[in-house]
Amino acid sequence: MTVQASSTARVLEGLRHASVSEADRWRASTDRSGYVSASAPDGVVFAESADDVVTTMRLAAANRTPVVTRGAGTGLAAGASARSGEIVLDLSRMNSILRIDPVEQLAVVQPGVLNAELNAAAGEYGLFYAPDPASTAICSIGGNIATNAGGMRCAKYGVTREAVLALQVVLADGRTLRTGRETLKGVTGYDLNALITGSEGTLGVVVEATLRLRPLPVSTATVAAFFPDFATAAAAASAVIAARIQPSLLELIDGQTLEAVDMALGTDYRSRGGAFLLAQTDGFGAYLEQDVLIEAIKPFATSFEKAADAEEADRLLMARREAIPSLEKLGRVSIGDIGVPRGRLAEVALGLEDITARTGVRIFTVVHASDGNLHPMLVLNEEDSVTEGPAKVALGEMFHLAKRLGGTLTGEHGVGLLKRDWLLPELGEVSMDVHRIIKDALDPDGILNPGKAI
Ligand SMILES: Cc1cc2nc3c(=O)[nH]c(=O)nc-3n(C[C@H](O)[C@H](O)[C@H](O)COP(=O)(O)OP(=O)(O)OC[C@H]3O[C@@H](n4cnc5c(N)ncnc54)[C@H](O)[C@@H]3O)c2cc1C
Incomplete structure (x- = not known):
């Protein structure tokens, strides 16, 4: 254009x-x-x-x-x-929570509301909004919808797409599209909620969202375990999945990231192991599930501890929430977001070591282990590019590794500007064609977020 x-x-x-x-x-x-x-x-x-x-x-x-x-x-x-x-x-000034309905368990919000603000408001009704990016305190609901954001408890409660009931979307020509409905069920018409969710600002501007809330779990059990290395921790995470329980959170942090977190928070996690797995189970059977979880990880772990109360659980969770900000203190961070089948996490660990050996780029990794979504993070010098040179090569290698293992380019962060080079190999020609047809139909002049996502 x-x-x-x-x-x-x-x-x-x-x-x-x-x-x-x-x-x-x-x-x-x-x-x-x-x-x-x-x-x-x-x-x-x-x-x-x-x-x-x-x-x-x-x-x-x-x-x-x-x-x-x-x-x-x-x-x-x-x-x-x-x-x-x-x-x-x-849209940051459009930040009102318009309605919370505790009977229908839904919230109607403007797009600029922050994820954590919605959760705080829902909490007053004994409810919560499930998708919880680690950026919960600073990211907006509109951005969450546009990227189909995930988070730590999404493996049990679903990603943003599962929480969207209805949307108001301003189209490229200024018309307002209403998608979905307030009822939990409803199949009239195509699923336009799903089309808009994850479309990264390329199909329309979300100006209002009706979102599903859930009852706050009656109890939550937290356990943290240490392992000699990332591959062993990954094997333990796969054993948890194989035990047929459903953790509400299963986060893995590698040794290098633990070191960075220790430096930023003044903790001493790294001295206790080369990898850290944080697991939560929730609901009426939280502690029964926790017993099964501990049996599954015991053969792999060097030590583990149960959080005595919510305060201790929050302190342990802080290690995961602060992982990215801790690395940002070391340099410019470029974050991978690959997804693989959950049983193949240990293979990714080995593959990432191989990428470091070949490219010379240090990779720090955190993993949403219960949905196979890894964030291998490159820490670069401030003057280094994230779109060219070794960073670009390493990000490409990560994608090919994920693809070889039956996985995907991006689990939750989106394609944006940075990952478009690898779209075609994952989606194929026919899918790319359908994407372009949809984009042309809704935005014939290509004015919405050009050069992004597709
Ligand atoms: C420390 C840290 C931790 C993070 N952890 C996670 C995580 O655990 N999980 C996760 O998924 N992400 C995570 N993220 C990434 C980020 O927070 C998410 O992608 C989030 O959904 C972006 O929201 P935002 O409001 O900042 O959107 P922006 O960055 O402003 O925009 C993101 C995209 O959405 C589009 N967009 C924004 N609002 C609208 C709207 N109303 N209508 C249409 N399009 C819109 C933009 O055009 C853009 O393409 C993390 C980021 C940081 C910095």
């Missing part, structure tokens, strides 16, 4: 809440992936209502102006990173 330089100016002039300040524009040129666009976008529109979004999209469509929707900018695939010739539609 050819963009006239003046088209963004025309759009920005016609909008309330538009900013062309250097600070706002450069902030919108990046997210938390480590990637920064070479140029800043032309302006940022801070929408305060669905009407603001409609007006923005109508003007953008009339001027064929590219629009990059932005939630909280915590994405790890450069999906919200905008550049010159584009305007950014920032």
